[in-house]
Amino acid sequence: MNKNLLNELYFKAFRSGNPLFLFIGINILVFLVIGLIAVAEFLSGVGTSTSDWISRQLSMPANLQTLAYKPWTIITYMFLQRDVLHILFNLLWLYWMGMIFLDFLNKRQFIFTYLAGGITGALLYLLAYNTLPAFTGLAQNSILLGSSASVMAVVIATATLVPDYTIRLLLFGTVRLKYLAIAYFVLDIIGMGGGNPGGSIAHIGGAILGFVFIKQLNSGRDLSKILKKRSRLKVVQNKNTTRSETIHADQETIDKILDKISKSGYDSLNKAEKEALFKASKK
Template identity: 55%
Template sequence: MRNSILSDLKYKVFKSGNPLYLFIAINVGVFLFLNFLLLFEFLFSYQGVVSGPVREQIIMPADPILFILKPWTLFTYMFTQQEFFHLLFNMLWLFWLGQIFLDFLNSRQFIFTYICGGLAGGLIFLLLYNFIPVFSNEAQFSFLLGASASVSAIVVGTATLLPDYTIRMLFFGNVKLKYLALVFIVLDLIGIAGANPGGSLSHLGGALFGFLYVRGLQRGSDWSRAFAKKRRKKPIMRVVPKEETPPNKPAHRVPDQEYIDTILDKISQYGYDKLTKEEKEALFKASKQDQN
């Protein structure tokens, strides 16, 4: 049974092609790594000797000098949680809303939203902590860690795409995503004056990115296309005898690959039902060509 569970997890994380499981696995892996280091140090009385320097290399400093020396932390911080409930709530929201996101958009768009939402949250944290007087005095002592900015981008992005989509929540019953996102934003606005203002600022930065990205999608602009893999067309040379088209059977022009790619992108964004009759026929002809 244990082998079955491990095999299932291995498949979901590494072979399923679903980035949701991969990102959850990375977050959980970093959490376990940091906490096993703490356990080792506790058992052998080496508190902070190893875990301290490791942690400093992956959490993001607000101090601009420290950040310049460790620019990679703008990326690594969004996969780093050290407290169990911090990890738990982030991964639950990522799992719940990430599944809905991937039901309507594709894996590339999910990865783009998570990563760029985290980058936006980190940059907002860095800028505001150095340009707003109330925070600037604390910049040299402040650090950012956690997936919350990335998760906020997924939550708000999904709510922007599907505002009236309803989920069932314990104690609250059926809740529309637009109200859920509104609660997230209000709590983070209030949190700016609380004990963790840097975290709240980063959440708002991620949420803003998620909103703007999906609004762009709805207007027909997909920023993630810049990272799409371009399919290289391999030239095929072959000699075939020239055949005349029978008079009672008209020749059918097979659509080119660029047109088919455009149709596939449209399906990933809006679903098959949104295709025109001509686009459905072109897709059918292309599938028949592949079978031949």
């Protein structure tokens, strides 16, 4: 592969400051490292002990006692995939929905949705596998891995924010995001009775987080502010208004625009509102 292309991909993923590309880059990097180790072990005839060990250290166990010794896995599991189709499907959806998400909201809100969606999915998975009769005895040997819960959170958040936003899908043509999200969610409900119930439960947890986050945001409460760095108070004098008042006014304007999108769709915005939303998403 061309060295310049590798440098460009590295810069885009890890130096551009775009969290969407960062998370995609981390997922791909973890997949490639573990995959290449597995191939080297297989060709050398020693099995796949190292690659499997790394996967076990990154995937989240359903057993609470085991999890107590591996608490980091509630975060690392959402960056681990071992199957090509699994990572391809997840990252394509993350890219498509993430681009739309970042057109309307800011980077901090995207980071929160991805991470909190993954954590919520993990917690619902743990709750189900340690309380529901259907999973009695399964928690001991069950693990959770994959970015699906985080991706689901981004998908549902985007669809809740701009439900009438349309995209074109192969075979289906133009589809509104709200219908796509409903179909995605229903498939996961049905999936709980299939071969991967744990994954479907985690997806539902991510979906709930994405929905609640946007509903709270439309109500004026930005849950992602827990990630905001606290800075020292600065007094700024201005003839007309203070900086804090300006920020508050801007937030009120954005909240009104988001509420209008939720009720009437993105196309209902005028040019000034679209520009204000675009500028806010870059802050």
